[in-house]
Amino acid sequence: MEPLANWAGNVQFRAANVYRPASVPELQRMVASSAKIRAIGTAHSFSLVADTDGDLVSLASLPPAVDVDTGAAAVRVSAGLRYSDIAPRLQSAGLALANLASLPHISVAGAVATGTHGSGDTNQNLAAAVSALELVTSGGDLIQLRREADPERFPGLVVALGAVGVVTNLTLDVVPAFAVRQWVYEELPFAQVAAAFDEITSAAYSVSMFTDWRSQRMTQVWLKHAGPATFPPPHWHGGRLASTDVHPVSGMPAGNCTPQLGRPGPWHERLPHFRPEFTPSAGEELQSEFLLSREHAVEALAALGRISATLAPVVQVSEIRTVAADDLWLSPAYARDSVAFHFTWVPDASAVAPALAAAEAALTPFEPRPHWGKLSTIPAATVAGRYPRMNDFRRLVAEFDGPGQFRNEYADAYARPGG
Ligand SMILES: Cc1cc2nc3c(=O)[nH]c(=O)nc-3n(C[C@H](O)[C@H](O)[C@H](O)COP(=O)(O)OP(=O)(O)OC[C@H]3O[C@@H](n4cnc5c(N)ncnc54)[C@H](O)[C@@H]3O)c2cc1C
Numbered sequence: 001m002e003p004l005a006n007w008a009g010n011v012q013f014r015a016a017n018v019y020r021p022a023s024v025p026e027l028q029r030m031v032a033s034s035a036k037i038r039a040i041g042t043a044h045s046f047s048l049v050a051d052t053d054g055d056l057v058s059l060a061s062l063p064p065a066v067d068v069d070t071g072a073a074a075v076r077v078s079a080g081l082r083y084s085d086i087a088p089r090l091q092s093a094g095l096a097l098a099n100l101a102s103l104p105h106i107s108v109a110g111a112v113a114t115g116t117h118g119s120g121d122t123n124q125n126l127a128a129a130v131s132a133l134e135l136v137t138s139g140g141d142l143i144q145l146r147r148e149a150d151p152e153r154f155p156g157l158v159v160a161l162g163a164v165g166v167v168t169n170l171t172l173d174v175v176p177a178f179a180v181r182q183w184v185y186e187e188l189p190f191a192q193v194a195a196a197f198d199e200i201t202s203a204a205y206s207v208s209m210f211t212d213w214r215s216q217r218m219t220q221v222w223l224k225h226a227g228p229a230t231f232p233p234p235h236w237h238g239g240r241l242a243s244t245d246v247h248p249v250s251g252m253p254a255g256n257c258t259p260q261l262g263r264p265g266p267w268h269e270r271l272p273h274f275r276p277e278f279t280p281s282a283g284e285e286l287q288s289e290f291l292l293s294r295e296h297a298v299e300a301l302a303a304l305g306r307i308s309a310t311l312a313p314v315v316q317v318s319e320i321r322t323v324a325a326d327d328l329w330l331s332p333a334y335a336r337d338s339v340a341f342h343f344t345w346v347p348d349a350s351a352v353a354p355a356l357a358a359a360e361a362a363l364t365p366f367e368p369r370p371h372w373g374k375l376s377t378i379p380a381a382t383v384a385g386r387y388p389r390m391n392d393f394r395r396l397v398a399e400f401d402g403p404g405q406f407r408n409e410y411a412d413a414y415a416r417p418g419g
Pocket residue numbers: 007038039040041042043044045046049050059079080101102103106107108109110111112113114115116117118161162163165166167168280281371373374
């Protein structure tokens with residue numbers, strides 16, 4: 001068997017077998033005959049969320065369904081497809097997803113399972129678009145769950161860390177296709193960002209701020225405007241309008257990024273920062289991210305600014321985004337409009353450890369929820385206590401996976417049934 005590592009190379013999966021079924025019935029047979037099995041998407045998570053000492057199963061070889069239902073404003077997609085596989089199909093049908101993450105390289109099911117998000121004051125995380133799931137549960141049964149038909153349990157089954165079964169297909173809400181133009185401002189002083197935080201994050205459909213903590217400034221603020229053309233002023237909140245395309249990570253080629261300078265393009269070629277045909281982000285890196293109630297954004301920025309000397313040597317870039325609240329029990333934005341503080345670290349776990357601990361300590365007063373797919377050392381019991389529906393999720397895990405086929409150490413640490 002080929003050795004399998006995650007995208008970043010910081011996790012070597014322990015799985016005895018990595019299965020690639022070519023059909024759903026074949027997948028059902030594999031689940032039925034495996035004592036312990038767990039789905040893997042495109043392995044872009046940095047945490048141990050996908051790791052198992054049982055078997056892994058990738059759905060990348062299942063038939064690639066993208067069934068558009070324009071009347072219902074919905075698309076049913078195979079779970080193993082990447083956003084970059086489905087977005088052009090939607091665009092050619094005149095449709096769009098409301099939002100995307102910074103990269104389109106990730107599988108839909110993997111992104112949904114971890115509560116992956118983009119940015120935007122009114123944009124919820126990507127899982128909030130899910131209206132139905134087809135799931136192979138323990139023993140190999142195939143079931144369908146729908147948001148409308150099962151309002152009690154459905155919100156617990158979408159962001160589910162792979163712990164309730166193997167998702168084979170997802171149905172997603174879609175909206176009419178739209179164009180986006182992105183502009184970037186450089187070198188905005190933190191003081192001006194703090195004074196106008198809400199004004200800045202609401203200045204466009206999706207806004208991302210970047211800093212490397214080497215100065216008390218946002219090195220870049222990306223504004224992704226939907227709707228009519230805008231004519232941005234040359235200076236804004238102390239920053240200046242970029243005159244060339246840029247990459248958020250210093251020294252990386254701007255050509256890896258989606259076009260800027262106000263050039264209009266379809267939603268899927270502007271909402272992600274990174275183009276599907278290139279390596280996203282820095283390529284050599286670790287990542288952490290913490291979501292907190294957005295009312296704490298300015299205070300949290302100040303707290304991190306105070307430890308910038310600890311962060312700067314090991315941060316390649318940090319990104320600050322906003323995410324609208326949702327009702328998905330394990331979503332890091334559950335029931336709270338959120339601000340997300342992200343860290344793209346250097347690829348050296350021991351050098352990063354003190355800075356990660358310092359960032360977590362600085363954010364503690366704001367009760368951060370770590371991104372499920374990224375690195376955190378906050379004790380699992382503390383994190384679990386920040387999810388009001390965690391006990392209900394534990395009951396769902398027991399209901400859907402009585403024998404514990406899909407459980408792993410990572411999910412058990414937070415959500416062990418009876419725990
Ligand atoms: C360069 C880079 C940029 C990133 N940018 C963002 C960003 O902008 N926003 C953000 O929120 N996150 C971001 N992430 C994190 C990323 O979105 C998550 O790690 C996401 O889970 C990756 O999806 P995946 O398909 O690789 O999932 P994997 O890592 O393969 O799996 C994650 C989890 O999903 C489960 N899973 C996968 N497929 C299935 C299935 N079919 N059925 C049931 N469970 C399944 C797995 O069991 C596992 O628990 C980024 C990561 C990288 C490497």
